[in-house]
Amino acid sequence: MQIIDGKLISNQIKEEIAEEVKKYVNSGKRPPHLAVIIVGDDGGSQTYVQNKIKACEAVGFKSTHIELPDDTNEEFLLKKVDEFNKDENLDGFIVQLPLPKHISEQKIIEAINPAKDVDGFHPVNIGKMTIGLDGFVPATPLGITELIKRYKIETSGKNVVILGRSNIVGRPISILLSQKNEFGNATVTVCHSRTPNLKDITRQADIIVAAIGIPEFIKADMVKEGVVIIDVGTTRVKSEETKSGWKLKGDVNYEEVAPLSSYITPVPGGVGPMTIASLMQNTLKAYKMNI
Amino acid sequence: MQIIDGKLISNQIKEEIAEEVKKYVNSGKRPPHLAVIIVGDDGGSQTYVQNKIKACEAVGFKSTHIELPDDTNEEFLLKKVDEFNKDENLDGFIVQLPLPKHISEQKIIEAINPAKDVDGFHPVNIGKMTIGLDGFVPATPLGITELIKRYKIETSGKNVVILGRSNIVGRPISILLSQKNEFGNATVTVCHSRTPNLKDITRQADIIVAAIGIPEFIKADMVKEGVVIIDVGTTRVKSEETKSGWKLKGDVNYEEVAPLSSYITPVPGGVGPMTIASLMQNTLKAYKMNI
Numbered sequence: 001m002q003i004i005d006g007k008l009i010s011n012q013i014k015e016e017i018a019e020e021v022k023k024y025v026n027s028g029k030r031p032p033h034l035a036v037i038i039v040g041d042d043g044g045s046q047t048y049v050q051n052k053i054k055a056c057e058a059v060g061f062k063s064t065h066i067e068l069p070d071d072t073n074e075e076f077l078l079k080k081v082d083e084f085n086k087d088e089n090l091d092g093f094i095v096q097l098p099l100p101k102h103i104s105e106q107k108i109i110e111a112i113n114p115a116k117d118v119d120g121f122h123p124v125n126i127g128k129m130t131i132g133l134d135g136f137v138p139a140t141p142l143g144i145t146e147l148i149k150r151y152k153i154e155t156s157g158k159n160v161v162i163l164g165r166s167n168i169v170g171r172p173i174s175i176l177l178s179q180k181n182e183f184g185n186a187t188v189t190v191c192h193s194r195t196p197n198l199k200d201i202t203r204q205a206d207i208i209v210a211a212i213g214i215p216e217f218i219k220a221d222m223v224k225e226g227v228v229i230i231d232v233g234t235t236r237v238k239s240e241e242t243k244s245g246w247k248l249k250g251d252v253n254y255e256e257v258a259p260l261s262s263y264i265t266p267v268p269g270g271v272g273p274m275t276i277a278s279l280m281q282n283t284l285k286a287y288k289m290n291i
Numbered sequence: 292m293q294i295i296d297g298k299l300i301s302n303q304i305k306e307e308i309a310e311e312v313k314k315y316v317n318s319g320k321r322p323p324h325l326a327v328i329i330v331g332d333d334g335g336s337q338t339y340v341q342n343k344i345k346a347c348e349a350v351g352f353k354s355t356h357i358e359l360p361d362d363t364n365e366e367f368l369l370k371k372v373d374e375f376n377k378d379e380n381l382d383g384f385i386v387q388l389p390l391p392k393h394i395s396e397q398k399i400i401e402a403i404n405p406a407k408d409v410d411g412f413h414p415v416n417i418g419k420m421t422i423g424l425d426g427f428v429p430a431t432p433l434g435i436t437e438l439i440k441r442y443k444i445e446t447s448g449k450n451v452v453i454l455g456r457s458n459i460v461g462r463p464i465s466i467l468l469s470q471k472n473e474f475g476n477a478t479v480t481v482c483h484s485r486t487p488n489l490k491d492i493t494r495q496a497d498i499i500v501a502a503i504g505i506p507e508f509i510k511a512d513m514v515k516e517g518v519v520i521i522d523v524g525t526t527r528v529k530s531e532e533t534k535s536g537w538k539l540k541g542d543v544n545y546e547e548v549a550p551l552s553s554y555i556t557p558v559p560g561g562v563g564p565m566t567i568a569s570l571m572q573n574t575l576k577a578y579k580m581n582i
Contacts, residue, residue, distance in 0.1 A: 126422055127418030128418075165470070167422040187480060189481075190465075192478070
């Protein structure tokens with residue numbers, strides 16, 4: 001059993017990006033520039049945004065962080081998006097989700113210039129990914145493909161079972177892993193809440209990607225020996241072992257399943273740290289297209 | 292065993308559309324208007340285009356048919372597309388594929404206004420379909436969902452196996468059937484040329500969608516009793532039984548598999564006739580958004 005160390009890979013990627021940025025800057029170019037818009041004061045979002053800003057500093061990106069009040073109206077936010085779309089010195093930006101209920105998230109997402117959509121949520125980028133064209137892939141699926149590539153996990157001809165069909169994890173990773181590419185060519189099955197015979201399906205899987213948000217859902221009797229486990233779940237559960245009073249739990253019962261697996265991502269420290277590295281990768285990509 | 296009669300359903304849909312068009316026209320509105328651009332004189336394309344024009348007449352649409360010579364350059368075609376994009380009295384248009392090799396198909400597709408992209412090939416429409424938003428769905432997958440709806444075939448919780456991962460059939464139908472909707476909620480597996488243990492997988496399928504273009508590939512020993520067969524294959528094979536010297540064959544060995552199935556689409560007369568009905572549906576939809 002080998003632990004897939006997302007923290008390590010994430011740091012490697014950030015170091016590689018920092019190297020590349022240094023070369024551009026040394027050759028007289030401006031550094032890549034990412035902006036983050038946050039509306040309202042959702043606690044979780046604040047932490048995510050802080051981590052993104054910190055990562056920008058670590059890799060040598062310029063970052064801009066705009067905080068708008070909870071009662072910001074849609075029109076104002078659209079104007080801000082339009083401003084960012086037109087700003088030639090800004091390579092990519094994200095509007096941190098969720099947004100307050102009075103603003104249409106989809107409308108905001110579709111207003112973002114697809115060439116600056118480093119979250120990869122714009123329909124144009126989703127569409128390009130779906131048909132195998134180059135574009136921005138959302139952070140979590142992009143991070144998973146990086147882990148697969150860097151740990152040289154064979155996917156071609158393998159049975160991959162995805163638990164969850166969300167637009168930001170389950171759906172895109174199911175598409176990517178079944179496409180004709182270096183981390184693809186797998187036979188992919190998408191399971192979800194309406195799948196009746198789940199255990200029969202997961203027991204046939206060479207690789208399981210769990211993204212349903214039910215802590216410790218996958219138990220030892222649901223997997224076959226040698227399975228590769230990619231655990232995307234991150235649910236906070238109460239814990240008396242930690243100072244904070246809670247603990248992050250994945251969708252997989254790690255203690256039971258890890259001994260049976262050939263590779264496994266822990267929670268925390270597996271897929272989680274990859275999302276910020278992916279955002280940095282997407283921003284560097286936007287920068288290269290922009291300059 | 293029940294034959295899924297695509298010709299019948301296609302005619303029903305066309306009649307429904309004709310009814311609706313009549314109402315619009317009787318209320319003083321102009322009829323829907325579809326344009327087809329064809330470049331070069333590919334024999335197959337000519338026939339397809341003629342059938343589309345005929346269908347327009349049958350449902351009461353206005354149609355425009357533009358034939359451009361084989362040596363048309365990309366710039367000229369892009370200008371034509373731009374003209375059509377701006378024409379307020381044109382609701383939808385398609386550029387018949389394949390295009391001559393000196394023209395980038397993807398560039399042309401991406402130049403089409405997504406609101407007029409009744410083929411559903413623009414990345415924006417593919418992206419919207421992928422994340423479950425309303426847009427234009429390509430003709431073949433749209434036709435398959437219509438057959439499933441009208442024959443009231445249960446998909447929720449069923450094992451669906453798709454053979455083929457093409458961007459215009461396998462991929463989109465795999466997404467649609469696994470989404471949360473009236474013809475979805477299935478557990479969907481996408482198989483392709485790199486799937487090693489195909490028979491093991493197809494034998495577990497409640498529904499098989501075959502779209503690989505290998506005539507009579509699916510034999511009796513690859514299916515379980517009661518399977519639903521959607522056969523998208525249409526390969527011309529030599530035949531001494533027909534005047535033309537050839538015959539259309541599906542991806543399924545009909546003689547062997549039909550007796551085992553609960554529902555089956557014949558070839559010809561199954562999925563094939565649905566594609567034109569779907570194009571008419573998409574054009575009517577574009578019209579309603581436009582007027």
